Amino acid sequence: MKIWSISNQKGGVGKTTSVVGLGGLLAERGERVLLVDLDPHGSLTSYFGQDPDSLEQSLYHLFFEQRWRNVDIIRDTLKPTSLANVSMLPATTSLATLERQVSGQDGMGLVLARTLAQLWDDFDYALLDTPPILGVLLVNALAACQQLVIPTQTEHLALKGLERMVHTLQMVMKSQKRPLPYTIVPTLFDRRTSASLTSLKEMRRTYQDSLWDEAIPVDTRLRDASHEGCFPHQMDPNTRGVRAYRHLLAHLDQG
């Protein structure tokens, strides 16, 4: 199983859209994909028609009640998506209380890694949608993944978030004593605005080694797909956004 975490400590940068976009394209080529929602807001969970306020089983229960030890319970927690070979491990809003519940407990950053280890042969890829805040959930994602994707909106304030994310990553790598490759992905790029062009130029100057050399454009079809609860390529395989995610997937596959 390959595990990619889609993370940024800033919200609204296209994390969930990237998880869904990449996950759908992986499934299109026949991969078995698991999407994991670690965000208490449950955007990914809602995307596929599940209610994060009323689900009885979620990632929270695997954490708090240590149900990650039982692979049958983990499998029962998974939910279907609009594609047969894509499953989702949903979030509930109770995840927001996890920080307080597990505070001070050693090793709680490794629960997701263990959960995915139990599902190792069930899936080819796991894509992790993380919350936009530094906490136990983001640390779990960073500890479990083999590659980090950092979507970054092409606007000035997002650059500060990117700086913070890279700093966090460096400290987690130091704590874990292992390198973690990462790719910065410019998102919501609108070439008609000077803010987008200036931000992209700044990203290229500062992060030239880790920056993907293309960008995910603003594309209303991506939003339309979330309305329909389907993967973007199912709605329109040739839209600009889907084409960009295809290029990104080809880039990440090389990494």
Place this chain on the structure above:
Amino acid sequence: MNNNDILIDYFDCLLHEPELHPKDVLNTPLDDALHAVTSVSPDTDSDLDTVLNTTLIIDTSSESLSLTFSTDTIAVGQRLITLLPVSALSGAVPESLSHVAAQRWLAGLQLLSVAQECQPGRLKSQLLSVCRGALAYG
């Protein structure tokens, strides 16, 4: 403490577990002990250094088996296979608990203590899976 120190302490707490005393490991159900020292993440150089520089000596009444982990991972794999039960390799079910099987069980426990010293990583997980085989079927 500055901001970085606080964050590093936070990450260290979340990403590392308290050391278990070997006695506690042996008094804990096997599955719990294995879970307590297992995690998955890619290998690191420090994992390899810890394990590959370790010499594990297993004394038996019939022979003295010295397993020195070298830097050759293939050799490590071949040596670990000696700890797997015959039944796991051939599919045959042993008729009774033999002396050899008992020795294998002891070897598995010793290997478990070696694995416990390793940093979390795939190598550690593989060591533990061998322990599990040796202890469960030995």
